[in-house]
Amino acid sequence: MNKSRQDNGFPDDPAENMRKISSGVSHLGLALLSSAVLDDTDDLDLHESVREEIDTLKYAVVAGIRLSGPVLRTVKTAPTLTYYYHYKTVNFALDQAALHIAGICQQMGGRVFPVPASQILDWDRFKAHLSHREIACRAGIGWKGRNNLIVNPEYGSQVRYVTVLTDLPLPDGREGVESMDCGSCMRCISVCPVGAIHEDPDDFELDKCAAQLRRFADIEQLNTLICGLCVKVCEGRVGVLQSRETKGEQSA
Template sequence: MATQYEPYGNLLWKALCKVEKIIQGIKDILTGEGIYLFGFCGVSDIKDIFLFEKKEVLKNINHAISISYVLSDKILEEIEDAPTPSYAFHYKGVNSLLDIAALKVCAYIRQNGFDAIPVPASHIIDWENQKALVSHKHIATRSGIGWIGRNNLVVNPRYGSAIRFATILTSMVLPESEPVSIDCGDCFDCIKACPAGAIKEKQADFDHKGCFELLKDFSKRPGINQYICGVCIKACAGERR
């Protein structure tokens, strides 16, 4: 009978093969849901800042999966200097899809004996400071999806900022993706597009308050009803570098 070469010893080899198989299963679920952009990262050094009420739930959680859906370029095309009702509806649909995909991946990981926590696309836990359980942008940059652009959003080299996220936290050990090492360079497209004048040359100077005040106004318009805008997404949609 032929023996297979097992360089790390039988048990470790089997464990590695199992992890490979689960990762392939995760990829299959995501692509089946229309999610083709995702990455993995470690979170053991940043999980203290996650806003879970009981920090113990994160005890064995040391990795994350960043998943992102690419927004419809045609829906973005209609946006001029304010959100459209079609964009508002698309926003809600994409959030639901990301939340469901995250739930499916979590169920699959748990079925395979590991812990997994879904972090929804748009759930705010601290309303006063407008903070979520986990920052998807933080996880996405660590997972190699893109960099934080002048518009204060994650910019992917292929899709620009036209991407929305959800995150899955897990006890499963995952291979960590390389962060993207490029930046906005000499592009300034989003600065002149922003109707609030909130985007500056340096991302650190981004005017969060100015942006938020305008989004509050937009939310009162017919068919909008949430804090959205989309103008800086449209300005940064498509291939970037």
């Protein structure tokens, strides 16, 4: 095992550092775990509170928890209370996972900035601390989908993410991962009640989506901005297989 140390005192084997993190959180039921090198901060959509720290925190751990398919299927035309509680619970679990990861990094001598899984800091511009989606892309977890969410080949958009920034050297999760995109899939376009989703992911209309989320929050009396419609149809390979199995069981 490589035990050499850099001048700043860290173990300098990125793969070994990541292996220790992965083994330390193996009991948390994470669906996805990867790391990113933040060699440039373009497209990270940083809030000023993070921007002040990012120069010294050039690595990120990204952890994802999979949403429940059956819970998502309760969302027919609007978010349900069942989905709302699930969403909140998953965010809470992600924040706990971030604390675990941060603790492991600290034990190895790293500085850490666990970023809240879901906290809007600027409601006018709908901005959080940073774009978990962009960092997940840089960690090789997936691509920016037509629905403006990260799409993972196995689980689609049905995963929520948290990020821990650190100065502990970690591997570049993109290495060796083929770049992918939505291809010919258009499933989410037709389910959006306000037509915010288009064929080109860059044409996504955030204003329309945000306005609809606010309408849902008012109508359904939810104190968070959620929808779930375009998440429900973006299942990935595993989700599609499990949906087929469920339908097969029901018709048997």
